[in-house]
Amino acid sequence: MMTKPMSFPDLAVLTLRDPKSAAQVVLSWNLPREALWTAIALISVVVTILSTLSNMIIPVPPPLNGIVGNPFLYCAIAAGGFIATVYAIYWTGRILGGEGSIEDMMILLLWLQALRAGAQVVVLISLILAPVLASFLVLFIGVATLWVFVHFINAGLRLNSLLRAVGVLFLGAVALMAILTFLLSMIGVSAVGVPLNV
Numbered sequence: 001m002m003t004k005p006m007s008f009p010d011l012a013v014l015t016l017r018d019p020k021s022a023a024q025v026v027l028s029w030n031l032p033r034e035a036l037w038t039a040i041a042l043i044s045v046v047v048t049i050l051s052t053l054s055n056m057i058i059p060v061p062p063p064l065n066g067i068v069g070n071p072f073l074y075c076a077i078a079a080g081g082f083i084a085t086v087y088a089i090y091w092t093g094r095i096l097g098g099e100g101s102i103e104d105m106m107i108l109l110l111w112l113q114a115l116r117a118g119a120q121v122v123v124l125i126s127l128i129l130a131p132v133l134a135s136f137l138v139l140f141i142g143v144a145t146l147w148v149f150v151h152f153i154n155a156g157l158r159l160n161s162l163l164r165a166v167g168v169l170f171l172g173a174v175a176l177m178a179i180l181t182f183l184l185s186m187i188g189v190s191a192v193g194v195p196l197n198v
Contacts, residue, residue, distance in 0.1 A: 012115055016144060019151030026111045027104055027155070036106045043113050044079035050120045051078075057127050084179040085109065085172075089153060092172040096164060098157030108152040116145060 006014070006025060015022035031039075048071050090105045119141045126134035146169075154165035 008118075011111075012118070015111070015115060015148055019148045020155055022111075022148075023108055023152050023155035026108055029107060031103075031107055033103055036103060036110065039110050040079060040082055040106075043110060043117065044075050044082065046117050047078050047113070047120075048075040050117060050124065054120070054124055054127070057124065081180060082109070082113065085176055088176040088179060089168060089172040090157070092175055093153065093157035093159065093168045096159070096168055096171075098159050098164075098168065100157045104156040105153075108156045112145070112148055112152060115148075116141065 011022060011025060014025070051074060052071055086102065086106050086109055089109075090100075090102050093100075093105075119137070123134050123137050123141070126137055150162055150165045150169060153159070153168050154162055157165070157168065159165050159168070
């Protein structure tokens with residue numbers, strides 16, 4: 001007997017309440033690699049649109065406004081950053097004895113990114129209606145993201161240990177910074193947003 005697919009709100013609530021169970025639901029989708037790459041492009045565009053709208057309400061200070069204010073550059077960085085995150089976490093996890101596939105990590109982080117995009121919409125509305133509330137929402141989203149991220153790493157890499165997942169997250173973040181610094185240098189932007197040819 002086929003079970004009814006969970007709705008976005010129901011799965012979002014499950015993700016916050018029980019990330020491990022939510023991860024199993026997401027992994028059961030078994031999306032093909034082509035669909036995953038298309039989803040990465042789509043979510044990068046959505047994130048760029050939301051960041052542009054946010055920047056219109058509360059402009060970011062220089063030199064970051066040079067990146068956020070350029071949608072094409074920001075979208076490229078968002079997509080590149082996402083892909084780099086997936087591979088940094090995946091290979092760090094493999095080195096530490098994890099299993100699973102790159103597609104597993106990709107789909108889990110896509111779902112997490114989709115949730116963050118939805119949360120960003122709520123933050124944008126709060127910035128207009130209740131700026132003080134928006135600050136608390138940003139803090140909550142940051143903590144919730146780390147909580148879910150660790151559980152998703154544990155599930156996607158089959159580590160069977162949240163402590164090992166935290167280790168993968170820490171070491172993956174170090175590797176990611178190195179990767180992103182390289183990517184930014186390739187497009188002519190230093191880590192602090194200053195053109196390299198200055």
